[in-house]
Amino acid sequence: MxxxxxxxxxxxxxxxxxxxxxxxxxxxxxxxxxxxxxxGSGATIGGFVTPLIQNLALLMTGLTFIILLLSGFKYITSHGNPKGTQQAKDMLTYSLVGLVLSIAAYWITKLAFVAAGLDFLF
Structure with a gap:
């Protein structure tokens, strides 16, 4: 040994x-x-993370648009039913809050990269 x-x-x-x-x-x-x-390729963290964040932001925007369409459809098809109307309003509110949070997360991440001195490709 x-x-x-x-x-x-x-x-x-x-x-x-x-x-x-x-x-x-x-x-x-x-x-x-x-x-x-x-x-090697000379890849950096910013070169990897930036497209990932940008694609996630695009995905969140697309999902928000789809949920907005679904909530509008649900609102129209509820025919004055208070429960269905409230569910549609809640869906609309939650999707808009999600959009605001995803935009805020994108900008906070962008500011953190700039503050840390890392390259955030625009």
Whole structure:
């Protein structure tokens, strides 16, 4: 058992000695494009998160529009039934509140990215 531990420590130290010059050789431009020095794509967190957030905002807007249409249809087809009319009004209110919250979340996220100094692609 002691030989296995010694061997694993020896291998890890050899790997550390090999990787130290590689890390030191990175230029300043490679620091801003992670993974680029090793042949990666240079993708950043902002490049990944921004399309995700934008697509979620688009999805929320589409869902809100569909729910608005459904609540209008429900309101028209309730024929003065107080319970159906109230359900349609509640659907309308909840969908608009959801739209406002999703827009607020989008702008808060955008401001957080700007405050953190990360790139938020518009």
């Amino acid at each position: 002691k030989k296995k531990i010694t061997l694993s420590i020896l291998i890890s130290e050899i790997l550390n000695l090999i990787s130290a010059p590689l890390a030191h050789a990175a230029s300043l431009s490679d620091v801003y494009l992670p993974g680029k020095a090793l042949g």
